[in-house]
Amino acid sequence: MKFEVTILGSSSATPIFNRNPTAQALNVNERLYLIDCGEGTQQQMLRFDVKASRIDHIFISHLHGDHYLGLIGLLSSLNLNGRTKALYLFCPPQLKDIIELNFQYSESHINYPIEYVFTDPSAPAVLLDNQDVIVESIPLSHRIACTGFIFKEKKRLRKLIKEKVEQLNIPVEYYSKLKKGENYTDLKGKTYYNQELTTDSDRPRSYAYCSDTIYNESYFEQIAGTDMLYHEATFLHNMLNRAKETFHTTALQAGEVAQKVNAQKLIIGHFSARYKTLNELLDEARTAFPETDLAIEGKTFGI
Amino acid sequence: MKFEVTILGSSSATPIFNRNPTAQALNVNERLYLIDCGEGTQQQMLRFDVKASRIDHIFISHLHGDHYLGLIGLLSSLNLNGRTKALYLFCPPQLKDIIELNFQYSESHINYPIEYVFTDPSAPAVLLDNQDVIVESIPLSHRIACTGFIFKEKKRLRKLIKEKVEQLNIPVEYYSKLKKGENYTDLKGKTYYNQELTTDSDRPRSYAYCSDTIYNESYFEQIAGTDMLYHEATFLHNMLNRAKETFHTTALQAGEVAQKVNAQKLIIGHFSARYKTLNELLDEARTAFPETDLAIEGKTFGI
Structure with a gap:
């Protein structure tokens, strides 16, 4: 099953040429889940051939502009392009007010339902449970209410x-029972145990998205053992004080998070505009966790 | 005196790769006036080296997203970059609610005053009168309240x-009086008429910005004789019905406006995403008004 994430934006709030504010498109079994939607996300989707029409679920971590200011435009474009099917929006409750005020004043009539599921940073919660994934909110510690998301x-x-199965001539109608773990008894009454007829499916993977947050161990247990951790790394560690003041994480700390939670892989992003090149951030994170990569826009990471 | 406009965005609402929603930077005597601010305007300013810190006045024509959705991000960035001087915002009154709601929920404290001047599409009004320009609103006819702007x-x-002046040894202290049109009388009592000592300054130029609007002659008198007219031209004339339905103008009509108001030059923009190339729009407008150019992003037009 496809389970991969495409980076659409990698920068923090101050704009920098050719880096865009945070957005990611997670592809789970060919359904797209948009995670955050900074200004310009639509252009980035066009650039990297991420089809907006395939998105049914959008997750917004918090209401700092670099994480949601591309959303109103995206919702409008979906409408202009004739969308009628529901869109699920997982977000802080105040975002509904902002969206509705914009649409009220622009006199826009949105011809598809927006189904809101509000996040609450006070405790982890299951936000979505469908045939492919369970998504939980991750309470983070930022200047304003903020949650990450883990996709399991x-x-x-x-x-x-x-x-x-063919050798035993088991009827095709029986296959779905076998896949669910049932044994099989043939016409002569002989029972074959499920373990003889099937193998276990692959271990379910997970993707944990943590942006924005100060270094804080409170969410480590929830993301323990994740296959891929995206973690913000706004600053180099020589700016630890600034990171603390602004409730952000350093690259070294992001590496330490990945190491402590025993992640398989780490992607760092949400880079401050002060870093024109990103190698130093990568090198620093790798001192704590070698399996680190940069959230380069347009890059797709298989999980 | 510098009087030129740089195109930052040229597209209408539906996004298209490599064209951005409407925004323009007008440079009058080295002060920048931003006209509309679609999503991604900040990136476009970085791309074309238009310094956000030099903007003191922003004009928003109306509250369709392709004309203002880049504004909240820009206002936030100015704050992050330490702005303290006032910013003047000329806009429909409802935009204040939208801005304040965003800042309230993001818990942003903006450290510079935003001075609002509200537009009213019921009649032309002087919005700004400073040492360089007078700016008037132009009532347009769009689906929602919309004004253009003329910069005189x-x-x-x-x-x-x-x-x-040197030959007559006129004292330097007297120069400013001469420039204002006064005559000069020397110590012997001889009077020199101003026309002997000075020449008239250049004819004042004007730039008229008309987006978005249905073809409507009601504003023609106000923009008569303008040196440069920017006019929306969302569709080709074979889509006149669609233009009427959506309160937009065709390229042919835009050319006719320029011809009827006796403009010196016409720039067309606000192109529908259906036009991957723009030559047909240009050719059509030129049949009515040969001195037409396309609003190509990054291009600067001297007025």
Whole structure:
């Protein structure tokens, strides 16, 4: 099953040429989940061939502009392009007021339902549970209410051992039961245990998205063992004081988070505009966690 | 005196790769006036080296997203970059609510005053009168309240005829009076008429910005004889019905406006995303008004 994330924006609030504020498109089994939507996200989607029409779920971490100011334009464009199916929006409750005020004053009639699911940073909560993923909010510690998100792949059905199943002439109608773990008893009354007929499906993967937050161990347990951790790394560690003041994380700290939660891989992003090149941030994070990559815009990471 | 406009965005609402929603930077005597501020305007300013810190006046024509959705981000960035001097915002009154709601929820404290001047599409009004320009609103006919803007250069002081002034040994302290049109009487009581000592300054120029509007002659008188007319031309004339339905103008009509108001030059923009190339729009407008150019992003037009 496809499970990969495409970086659409990698910068923090102050604009910098050729880097865009935060946005990511997560592809889970060919359905797109948009995570944050900074200004210019639509242009980035056009640039990297991410089809807006394939998005049914949008997750907004918090109401700093670099994480949501591209949303009104995107919602309007979906409408102009004839969308009628519902769009699910996971966000702080105040975003609904902002969206409705914009649409009221622009006299826009949105021809598809927007279904809001409000986030609450006081405790982790399951926000979405569909056939492919469970999504939980991750309470983060930022200047304003902010949640990350962890996307946990659903455990897939067991896989048939094709040769065995065919050799025993098991009727096709029975396959779905086998995949669910049932044993099989043939016409002569002989029982075959499920383990002989199927193999376990792959271990479900997870993707944890943590932006923006001060270094804070409170959410480590929730993201323990994640396959891929995206973590903000706004500053180099020589700006730790500035990071603390602004409730952000340094590259070194992001590496330490990945190491402590035993992640398989780390992607760092949300870079301050003061860093024209990003190698120093990467090198610093790798001192704590070698399996680190940069959130380069347009890059897709398989999870 | 510098009087030129740089195109930052040229597209209408539906996004298209590599064209951005409407924004223009007008440079009058090295002060920048931003006209409309679609999503991504900040990136465009970085791209074309238009310094945000030099903007003191922003004009928003109306509250469709492709004309203002870049504003909140720009206002935030000015704050992050330490601005303290006042910013003047000429806009529909509802924009104040939108801005304040965003800043309230993002808990942003803006450290410079935003001075609002509200537009009213019911009649033309002088919005700004400073040493360089007078700016008037132009009532337009769009789906929602919308005004264009005409920037009229102030008449400059008369220019000294340097040789003559030096030959007569007129004291330097007297120069400003001469520039204002006064005569000069020397110590012997002889009077020199101002016309002998100065020449008239250049004819004041004007720039008229008309977006978005249905073809409507009601504003023609106000923009008559303008040196440069920017006019929206969303569609080709074979889509006249669509233009009427959506309260937009065709390229042919834009050319006709320029011809009827006796403009010196026409710039067309606000192109529909359906036009991947723009030559047909240009050719069509030129059939009515040969002195037409396209609003190509990054291009600067001297007025």
